[in-house]
Amino acid sequence: MKQENNKEHKFGMVIDLDKCTGCGSCMVSCMSENNVPFKEDESNKKDSITWMRVYKLTNGKSFPDTETAYLPRPCMHCAGKGGHGHSPCVSVCPATATEYGHDTGIVSQIYTRCFGCRYCMGACPYHARYFNWWDPKWPEGMENYLSPNVSPRMRGVVEKCSFCYHRYQAARDKAYHEGRNDIEENEFQTACTTACPAGAIVFGDLNNPAHKVHQIVKPDPHPDKWNRHVVGKSRNPKVFRLLERLGTNPKIYYLSEREWIRRKGDNYLDGEWDKIKNHHGSSSHG
Amino acid sequence: MDSALIPEGAKRCSFPKFAIGIVIVGAVLLWGVFAMGLIWWKGLNQTNMNDYYGFALWIWADLAVIAVGGGAFFTGLLRYIFNIDELKNIINFAVIIGFICYSSALLILAIDIGQPLRGWFIFWHANVHSMLTEVAFCLSAYFAVLTIEFIPNILENRQANKVPFFRHLAHNMHGIMAVFAATGAFLSFFHQGSLGGVAGVLFGRPFAYREGLLIWPWTFFLFTWSAAAFGPCFTLLITKITETITGKKLVKDNVVNLLAKISGWMITIYIIAKIIDTIYWATVTAPSLGFNISHFYTNNGFYGYWILITEILVCGLVPGIILIMKSTRENPTLRLIAFILGVIGICLNRWVMVLQVMAVPVMSFDTWALYFPSWQEIATTILPVAYGIILISVTYRYLPVFPQEAELNAVEPAAETE
Amino acid sequence: MFPFNFEWAWDVGHAIFFGGFWYAISIMGAGMAYCILKAALDTMNDN
Numbered sequence: 001m002k003q004e005n006n007k008e009h010k011f012g013m014v015i016d017l018d019k020c021t022g023c024g025s026c027m028v029s030c031m032s033e034n035n036v037p038f039k040e041d042e043s044n045k046k047d048s049i050t051w052m053r054v055y056k057l058t059n060g061k062s063f064p065d066t067e068t069a070y071l072p073r074p075c076m077h078c079a080g081k082g083g084h085g086h087s088p089c090v091s092v093c094p095a096t097a098t099e100y101g102h103d104t105g106i107v108s109q110i111y112t113r114c115f116g117c118r119y120c121m122g123a124c125p126y127h128a129r130y131f132n133w134w135d136p137k138w139p140e141g142m143e144n145y146l147s148p149n150v151s152p153r154m155r156g157v158v159e160k161c162s163f164c165y166h167r168y169q170a171a172r173d174k175a176y177h178e179g180r181n182d183i184e185e186n187e188f189q190t191a192c193t194t195a196c197p198a199g200a201i202v203f204g205d206l207n208n209p210a211h212k213v214h215q216i217v218k219p220d221p222h223p224d225k226w227n228r229h230v231v232g233k234s235r236n237p238k239v240f241r242l243l244e245r246l247g248t249n250p251k252i253y254y255l256s257e258r259e260w261i262r263r264k265g266d267n268y269l270d271g272e273w274d275k276i277k278n279h280h281g282s283s284s285h286g
Numbered sequence: 287m288d289s290a291l292i293p294e295g296a297k298r299c300s301f302p303k304f305a306i307g308i309v310i311v312g313a314v315l316l317w318g319v320f321a322m323g324l325i326w327w328k329g330l331n332q333t334n335m336n337d338y339y340g341f342a343l344w345i346w347a348d349l350a351v352i353a354v355g356g357g358a359f360f361t362g363l364l365r366y367i368f369n370i371d372e373l374k375n376i377i378n379f380a381v382i383i384g385f386i387c388y389s390s391a392l393l394i395l396a397i398d399i400g401q402p403l404r405g406w407f408i409f410w411h412a413n414v415h416s417m418l419t420e421v422a423f424c425l426s427a428y429f430a431v432l433t434i435e436f437i438p439n440i441l442e443n444r445q446a447n448k449v450p451f452f453r454h455l456a457h458n459m460h461g462i463m464a465v466f467a468a469t470g471a472f473l474s475f476f477h478q479g480s481l482g483g484v485a486g487v488l489f490g491r492p493f494a495y496r497e498g499l500l501i502w503p504w505t506f507f508l509f510t511w512s513a514a515a516f517g518p519c520f521t522l523l524i525t526k527i528t529e530t531i532t533g534k535k536l537v538k539d540n541v542v543n544l545l546a547k548i549s550g551w552m553i554t555i556y557i558i559a560k561i562i563d564t565i566y567w568a569t570v571t572a573p574s575l576g577f578n579i580s581h582f583y584t585n586n587g588f589y590g591y592w593i594l595i596t597e598i599l600v601c602g603l604v605p606g607i608i609l610i611m612k613s614t615r616e617n618p619t620l621r622l623i624a625f626i627l628g629v630i631g632i633c634l635n636r637w638v639m640v641l642q643v644m645a646v647p648v649m650s651f652d653t654w655a656l657y658f659p660s661w662q663e664i665a666t667t668i669l670p671v672a673y674g675i676i677l678i679s680v681t682y683r684y685l686p687v688f689p690q691e692a693e694l695n696a697v698e699p700a701a702e703t704e
Numbered sequence: 705m706f707p708f709n710f711e712w713a714w715d716v717g718h719a720i721f722f723g724g725f726w727y728a729i730s731i732m733g734a735g736m737a738y739c740i741l742k743a744a745l746d747t748m749n750d751n
Contacts, residue, residue, distance in 0.1 A: 044336070046336035046655065047337055055651055086415075088488065088489060091416065091487070092416050092417065092418065092487065092488070093416060094412065094413055094416040094422060095404075095408050096412070096711045097407075113404075113407060114400075114401070114404075115400065115408065116399045116400020116401045117399050117418060118335075118340030118341065118400070119341070121340035122340050122341045122488065122643065122644060125490035125648035125649065126490075127338065127652070129337070129340075131400065133330055133335075133336075135329070155329050156330065242649060243648060243649060245574075245575050245576050246490055246575055246648075263650075264650050265650070266576055267492075267576030267577055267581070267648075269577075269578060410705055410709060411709065411711050412711065413711070414718055419721075420721070423721075424725075427725065427728050427729060434732065434736060450746075450750050451743055451747045454742070454743035454746040455740065455743035457743075458738070461739075462738065465735050466732065466735060469731050469732055469735075472724075
């Protein structure tokens with residue numbers, strides 16, 4: 001039996017923004033799981049590494065109508081225009097140091113091949129990619145807490161969320177040893193998913209109708225009829241993706257009952273949102 | 287002291303005066319080298335770049351020097367392929383300027399990468415679909431072409447030329463220079479273009495993203511054309527500066543005016559294309575992605591509409607018109623103003639296509655990001671300028687760079703008496 | 705860069721990109737070889 005799974009996965013996530021309390025557990029668990037280095041002073045967020053970053057959104061209204069929401073943002077693992085795997089970052093990397101896994105839908109980063117040109121960072125509109133400006137340093141004794149399954153990164157390379165790929169590898173190995181062809185839904189869950197106390201994050205295979213993520217997202221098997229670059233659009237009217245109109249085709253979906261939050265997912269010209277807000281997804285226009 | 291090396295019949299300042307000049311500029315160079323050492327030793331934390339500004343001052347400097355260095359390939363193309371004979375009087379200098387620009391670009395790239403020892407990965411593990419890969423390959427190869435074009439001039443040094451092998455080598459290289467020039471033009475077309483493509487393919491960045499032809503966004507063609515258009519402006523500007531510093535006329539006005547006229551037409555055609563591109567982007571491309579043009583130019587103190595107007599009209603259309611009209615072109619002051627505006631314009635375009643791309647927020651809840659370089663970044667960007675001044679000084683002093691120099695600066699014969 | 709590199713693929717993209725690159729390098733190499741050899745011959749003929 002080949003260890004590679006025969007079936008093509010498309011791992012993705014849906015985050016319920018109405019459940020997210022902005023507690024930051026996902027960020028902490030991610031840093032801890034993936035040996036993400038930190039600085040002594042983390043006040044400058046523009047050069048600190050947060051594979052998972054929680055953004056604060058507000059509806060822009062003054063008291064007493066003010067509403068706040070939190071939006072966790074991991075790497076979007078974009079499938080690129082048309083979903084062919086040419087994600088914004090993968091297509092630009094000059095040294096093939098980041099690749100799109102067609103068997104998993106995961107965008108990987110090969111740290112030992114990255115030479116730190118940072119073109120991928122410029123290409124990513126989500127700021128999901130981070131550069132190691134410093135050598136990674138942990139307070140004395142803390143090295144003992146590092147995960148042995150994830151290699152720490154060196155100064156001068158780019159890193160980002162891997163969808164806890166090492167967990168996928170471990171799950172696959174386990175299935176292989178047990179003579180199974182494929183992994184179960186609960187065998188591969190990312191650290192942020194398992195850490196979220198509100199259960200706001202649902203992770204799984206978007207290609208598998210038995211998986212919860214698929215059932216919530218209901219990805220459209222056909223390209224968007226208004227924008228041929230957009231594929232896998234959600235057929236759930238409460239679900240949206242960030243910057244869907246650009247054709248990056250992220251595999252992170254967001255869920256919210258609140259219209260103002262869904263509107264924040266993309267950019268709209270005056271009047272556009274009102275025309276399409278009741279249609280599913282947000283990439284349609286014109 | 288070094289008179290044996292100075293071209294025959296040419297007048298140069300005394301060696302001590304020359305040496306003092308080199309030492310002063312050399313001090314600036316050393317400052318840059320020190321900053322470069324710091325960066326290589328301590329890493330890119332020595333810069334003010336951050337995760338929003340992965341590309342910053344250096345990438346701008348790279349794009350700018352390559353754009354203004356485009357004078358070398360374009361003048362070479364005109365001289366050797368289109369056989370415009372007058373340009374033989376400026377081609378050596380154009381090549382030297384190009385050589386300085388491209389070697390500087392390669393040096394800056396070597397500083398700019400996070401893992402300099404892995405720089406060769408871009409060749410070894412090449413992703414042929416990345417515009418940056420195309421840049422690296424064509425830029426390096428074209429630098430080899432420039433070196434080849436520079437060699438004959440070096441071998442024409444008075445002492446080197448006494449060696450028969452060198453004399454023959456220089457002669458033979460001149461003989462087939464058209465082949466090298468054609469290769470240079472081919473490589474330049476692709477690397478200048480792919481530098482434009484670097485920004486143009488970023489479909490996640492609506493400010494930069496452009497549609498295009500096949501795999502090439504319109505910025506690919508705009509960058510190539512603009513480098514060919516504005517490159518000669520830089521060549522002529524540096525020529526004028528060299529003439530001012532040396533106090534000598536080095537290139538005849540008819541040569542300057544000819545190249546300026548070609549440059550003027552190239553600039554004007556480019557600006558028309560650029561205006562069309564801008565209008566299409568502002569009214570079709572960006573709106574289709576949900577962005578009004580005002581999104582890119584307001585809400586911050588720096589990137590206002592002024593930058594668009596300055597780049598396209600003041601530093602694009604104006605120099606173009608000055609250089610195509612005979613009366614203004616042949617006015618030395620206006621001509622010089624046009625060169626200066628042109629160089630500013632092309633550098634501003636490269637700034638916008640690097641820095642503003644990084645500054646504009648894309649996610650609706652993101653914010654503008656502004657940046658100011660650290661002294662290490664500034665020093666390493668000034669380093670190539672100091673290096674360029676030194677190389678021009680040395681080549682001007684010891685090599686027959688300007689074929690018309692002797693004729694234009696002949697020692698006046700004493701007035702004959704009846 | 706070379707067919708024995710891990711990333712190499714025998715596809716149109718690689719053929720065009722590296723075809724152009726090696727073509728340019730070959731012309732430069734051949735041109736320089738010609739100039740150097742001819743210069744050596746010319747020098748010998750001088751003597």
